[in-house]
Amino acid sequence: MIRYAVVGAGWIAQEAFLPGIHQTRNSRVTVIVSGNRERADTLAKFHDIPHVISYDEFDKALENDLFDAVYVALPNSMHADYTIRAARAGKHILVEKPLADNLEDAEAMVTAAKEAGVYLMTAYRLHNEPGTIAALDRIRCGAIGTPLLAQLIFSNAPDEGNHRYSAEHWGGPLQDVGVYCINAARHIFGEEPIEATAIRQRPKHDPRFAEVDASIAATLRFPSGGIAQILASFQGALAETYRVIGTTGDITLDPAFRFEVPMRMMVTKQEMAEITDFPHVDHFAGMTAYFSDCIATRTPPESDGEEGVADMRVLLAIEEAARTGRTIKIDTPPRPTHPDHTTERRCPLTDRRLVF
Structure with missing residues (x-):
């Protein structure tokens, strides 16, 4: 059973990730990291999550054996910071897309995960649908x-x-x-x-x-x-x-x-x-079940950090093209893998959710 810390208890965590994880057979949430203690405590009680910590307590929690992986559901500008800190502490990371808000940070996230020997997966739930x-x-x-x-x-x-x-x-x-x-x-x-x-x-x-x-x-x-x-x-x-x-x-x-x-x-x-x-399957359950399978079997995920970086290059090229009116070249290495039947996961839907 792979244990997750949910970093950011906003709408996507409440509506999709926390309900979905109950539909997997290989994953559970053991920690909520949030800046709103009252709301996080209520979510933790509803979803049977034993630990609630603040953002200031995140580094200390990384030193303890409370979770194996983190799900980063923060605004785009905060993805890199929490991903890199988690990777350096030996935690696997599932991070919402886009991977970061600039290419330098996105590539640093990939490097940090590689150097730590952990898996970084971009949360492309459709790769499992x-x-x-x-x-x-x-x-x-x-x-x-x-x-x-x-x-x-x-x-x-x-x-x-x-x-x-x-x-x-x-x-x-x-x-x-x-x-x-x-x-x-x-x-x-x-x-x-x-x-x-x-x-x-x-x-x-x-x-x-x-x-x-x-x-x-x-x-x-x-x-x-x-x-x-x-x-x-x-x-x-x-x-x-x-x-x-x-x-x-x-x-x-x-x-x-x-x-x-x-x-x-x-x-x-x-x-x-x-x-x-x-x-109609639970996308977030399927995505999490797949990532947990990857962690348990030591199999690199298909939608890894480089997958997120590839999309970042396109996003930035489109931004520049829209800003300048010019055609912008893109140079990205070919991907070694694509979503296929090996990444597909089918998990049932649930009505168990609490949304503020």
Whole structure:
């Protein structure tokens, strides 16, 4: 049983991670690290978690045998600090994406984990979700011929006051929801993009977008000639889908990204459509169960730190392209692995959650 410390007891921990871990058979939370003691104590009691500590007590807790791994669910700007401290103490790390708020810190996180001999995994829950795996598998096996074009859309507005609207924490739709589109595009083509162009939109009279963009559109070009168009927004209505057009057919995944709904895939070929509805599994349980399996068997996770760094390079290139109006080159080594049936985990849903 792999023991976790949850660092940051905000919405994603309350809504998804803490409920999901009960659905695994190999993981449990033994520590909550939070700046709100009253709320953390209530969560700990609800989820049967024995220890609650403050951020100031984190280093001391790292010296004790209270947990084997940490789940970092803090704002983007805080990921590197807590990841590096945990790695140096010999703890494995599961960190939310994007990996950090700058490339230097992201690479330092990877280095710290390697030097300590621990695993760093970027929290790409879709790498363990059956609909995502099935869509990628159909593309790889040639169900639509050679993939040529991909359009990926994710629009979802956080509540007002959320840290995702803060430039200090590297917020914005590209970093929060666009990263899902980028990650999917990279695995759809099985390659790393080589250049990016982009435009962005920021309304003048909406206070939510005083510091971050409202929407961004980017185009990525891949070595084989594939083109991905990415649309991410904090202003538009909820939408989450991608469509991949190949030489002989196309695949649509809709819904495609959120954990609150099950995935649906449509494969169209010669005007015949095949629709597959996938079971609604617990994404966070599957992700955590997979990481715990990796820790227990000493198997490096597929969505490791370098996977997070690869997306960081694309995020930063798109930002620069949108800012300058230029085409920005991207230079990332090919990934040795991609999500497949070995990373898939199916864990049942739960109603056991407490959200403030």
